[in-house]
Amino acid sequence: xxxxxxxxxxxxxKTGQSMTLQCAQDMxxxxxxxxxxxxxxxxxxxxxxASEGTTDKGEVPNxxxxxxxxxxxFSLRLESAAPSxxxxxxxxxxxxxxxxxxxxxxxxxxxxxVL
Amino acid sequence: GxxxxxxxxxxxxxxxxxxxxxxxxxxxxxxxxFWYVQYPGEGLQLLLKATKADDKGSNKGFEATYRKxxxxxxxxxxxxxxxxxxxxxxxxxxxxxxxxxxxxTSLLVTP
Numbered sequence: 001x002x003x004x005x006x007x008x009x010x011x012x013x014k015t016g017q018s019m020t021l022q023c024a025q026d027m028x029x030x031x032x033x034x035x036x037x038x039x040x041x042x043x044x045x046x047x048x049x050a051s052e053g054t055t056d057k058g059e060v061p062n063x064x065x066x067x068x069x070x071x072x073x074f075s076l077r078l079e080s081a082a083p084s085x086x087x088x089x090x091x092x093x094x095x096x097x098x099x100x101x102x103x104x105x106x107x108x109x110x111x112x113x114v115l
Numbered sequence: 116g117x118x119x120x121x122x123x124x125x126x127x128x129x130x131x132x133x134x135x136x137x138x139x140x141x142x143x144x145x146x147x148x149f150w151y152v153q154y155p156g157e158g159l160q161l162l163l164k165a166t167k168a169d170d171k172g173s174n175k176g177f178e179a180t181y182r183k184x185x186x187x188x189x190x191x192x193x194x195x196x197x198x199x200x201x202x203x204x205x206x207x208x209x210x211x212x213x214x215x216x217x218x219x220t221s222l223l224v225t226p
Contacts, residue, residue: 043204092159104214
């Protein structure tokens with residue numbers, strides 16, 4: 001099992017450009033998440049998908065959109081990148097939603113720089 | 116609202132020293148509590164967890180006890196190694212959905 005995979009690993013964009021971050025999991029998990037990690041801020045939730053076909057906003061959704069393509073894949077799109085979106089982005093997944101104590105499994109991250 | 120507060124780093128220790136990283140939380144209800152570890156250049160991985168009061172999570176020599184009366188989940192290890200150098204995150208989950216993370220504590224263990 002590969003677990004949670006993310007592409008690309010690194011990306012540099014210019015302000016105003018768009019891009020999509022890809023995430024896939026092979027653990028048959030129902031729930032998937034996108035976080036961003038910034039120095040001194042910990043991880044903050046951007047969007048999550050409790051199950052296939054549903055998505056919900058997290059703490060910092062502005063400037064992002066998501067698509068739960070199928071049970072395996074959950075993509076994050078930046079329509080018009082801004083320097084404030086320079087960050088490391090992590091995708092995660094977990095088992096049945098609402099199960100107390102569900103562990104989240106994280107991908108290796110995408111380091112994004114917006115110039 | 117729900118939040119997690121953990122001690123700020125960086126924490127620098129000599130090999131074989133005792134480690135404590137403090138973590139306290141605020142929450143409605145009874146959250147599950149977690150410690151995640153992030154090694155340089157990698158994603159987060161679960162270190163240990165506890166799902167109810169007085170539970171003790173343990174893994175790789177690390178321990179943390181869910182203390183409802185003090186709303187704390189402090190991470191401890193009796194003898195740290197150089198390979199424990201990483202960033203440690205305390206987190207809580209109330210519903211099994213997304214986690215609330217602390218800001219992370221960087222640990223550097225020197226030989």
